[in-house]
Amino acid sequence: MHILVCGGAGYVGSHACLALSRAGHEVTVLDNMLTGHREAVRWGPLVDADILRPETLDAAFNRKVDAVMHFCARSLVGESVTDPYAYYQNNVTGTLNLLEAMKRHGVDKLVFSSTAAVFGNPVSAVIDEEHPKTPINPYGASKLMVERVLADAATAYGLRSVALRYFNAAGAAADEGIGESHEPETHLIPNALKAAAGEGAGLKVFGTDYPTPDGTCVRDYVHVLDLADAHLRALDWMQREAGAHRFNLGNGNGFSVLEVIEAARKVSGRDIPYEIAPRRAGDPPVLVASSRQARERLGWSPKFERVEPIIETAWAWHKAPAY
Ligand code: UFG
8 A cells, every 4th residue: 555654754653654664565754854854764755744734735645645644743741731732733733634635635544643641540550442531631632632533534524544542652663773862852761761871961750759659650661663563453454444443552561660760770781860850740640551452453462562672672772873
């Protein structure tokens, strides 16, 4: 198939391009290159376009497009609390622009990057697809709005879609020259590895008074190549299934911030100094996925189940980043 990968110069999007190309699909990347990396566009041509400028989108549909994967988003929980307009504009209005362009060009299949942040504060130990959706930050709210739009679009226009709710994406395909590189970097694993390498302004642990075993937030880390693999399976799924579908993607294992720092210390063999800081706005205490549906229905089976092997790939990238 020929897949238009929106946001394909970014972290998860570039790993999806790699997986698509390995599986024999053709890729075109659409990206505004504000946060994307030119060096990460390796598996197909780049169309310089912006989902917030609808008139730029048609150029990407000049070739036949069988399906769209949509990774363009603002995705920082803390920033979404301080700048909600930017989040609703990019993630909701931008997505509507993309959906309208797809409709104009007769493209009826979409894989959408959603997030664990749609759930808000968990009311059960493990979060499955039926868990209540009460997001506690604008980022999660913006993604949940799009999930609703996709359900309505299935009814009204016959759009087929799969929303994949990532838990905490991590790791890299360093041997293929792609990895995680954000400016500024806000995510725990790259920040811990920076501290291990003696770089950056120093690692902070945001909050040690959460209702968790060691007081720090617990997250479910999932390898970015396992996420990419789920996207391929979602493509196959949409060949068979009409409607709007949602799947949670995580390993089902929770690791606290302090456990991640300890794992990063083991992997890197370096000390990781950190200081305790206040809680960060918008962080729920625990987010751990049930991905039973993805396993049973998509046949998804993550290759990286524990956090240490995930961090090993992130460390390999950190030691020799291509960008
Ligand atoms: N953290 C620190 N220090 C840091 C960075 C993070 O203590 O330098 C803590 C955070 O407070 C949080 C945990 O580490 O408790 C994980 O934080 P990340 O920033 O790595 O990831 P998030 O859980 O905030 O965000 C990820 C995705 C979002 C998704 C979210 C679900 O990046 O897109 O999971 O809540 F929405």
